[in-house]
């Protein structure tokens with residue numbers, strides 16, 4: 001695999017991807033593990049090769065070492081060892097976060113005794129059976145499900161598929177986040193079953209919560225159920241009927257009395273509460289990614305601004321806004337700017353109590369901006 005000078009510079013900058021336009025010659029099979037060299041034949045590493053997607057090369061190692069069973073075993077072992085310090089009071093977490101664990105295009109989430117696996121490129125797909133064998137050997141899961149239905153698989157010419165790869169995977173799995181029991185549906189839940197990346201933010205929100213809380217986009221109740229112990233009442237709103245059902249189920253499982261989950265469109269509910277003058281001590285906004293790509297950034301910015309403006313208006317003085325964006329394309333700087341504009345429009349003075357991101361089990365690879373996608377701000381209305 002020969003890459004251009006620009007491709008070499010990219011790898012040297014620490015970014016593990018080389019785009020197709022920087023591939024000079026590729027005499028390799030689709031999904032092969034290749035030796036990467038420059039036009040003078042100098043070695044730059046070993047990588048996953050994709051014959052179809054724009055991301056042609058995903059670097060595995062800069063070293064000239066065999067990429068074999070022992071290699072993948074060591075990478076998986078290191079990923080698991082990192083979680084031993086990064087994860088607390090929780091048995092549902094991300095075990096492998098792709099490039100940031102030096103296992104490009106591979107995602108593995110643990111839910112108690114079960115694992116959900118995603119292989120999102122031609123080459124990781126080819127290694128899937130080996131990865132599953134190593135997972136069984138190293139972690140003895142009761143079941144492994146492939147949750148290979150993300151659309152990015154289509155860019156690789158791979159089919160979308162959800163199936164059991166090892167053992168049995170029940171429809172409902174119980175596991176704990178921050179000591180709270182949640183029910184997970186690995187095959188049909190969003191992502192691989194949950195928004196594990198928000199776990200630390202659920203816990204952080206608890207510190208500021210009191211009185212009446214509104215959790216918009218509540219999914220299975222991650223924020224609502226975690227903050228409930230500190231509040232008089234929490235209302236959780238989600239558009240998905242299955243999400244609301246699961247949230248109620250989680251509420252029952254943990255015997256949490258002071259939360260009401262209901263189906264609704266957060267845009268409408270926020271507007272209605274603003275119009276009737278309802279007030280909350282905390283509003284939580286964790287919408288789906290409004291900006292899926294750069295082209296939708298402008299429309300997304302309007303959407304984020306609208307919900308943040310409404311939320312700020314219905315906050316009581318001294319109240320807290322927890323506001324999130326999981327759109328990689330919306331930078332933290334832009335997010336702060338649009339919220340500043342919303343605060344100004346709402347005539348509120350707002351300070352930043354905390355600038356947060358995804359949980360530590362979703363590490364950010366410093367040289368790969370794409371791995372830093374989640375923004376979570378904790379803001380206080382001071383007047």
Ligand SMILES: C[S@@+](CC[C@H](N)C(=O)[O-])C[C@H]1O[C@@H](n2cnc3c(N)ncnc32)[C@H](O)[C@@H]1O
Pocket residue numbers: 190194195198216217218219220221222223237238239240243264265266267286287288289
């Ligand atoms: C990022 S997830 C929320 C995750 C959740 N806060 C957690 O921490 O687990 C976004 C949720 O918003 C819901 N949703 C999308 N559009 C909505 C809307 N207009 N109103 C209410 N819920 C919506 C989706 O069903 C999804 O459950």
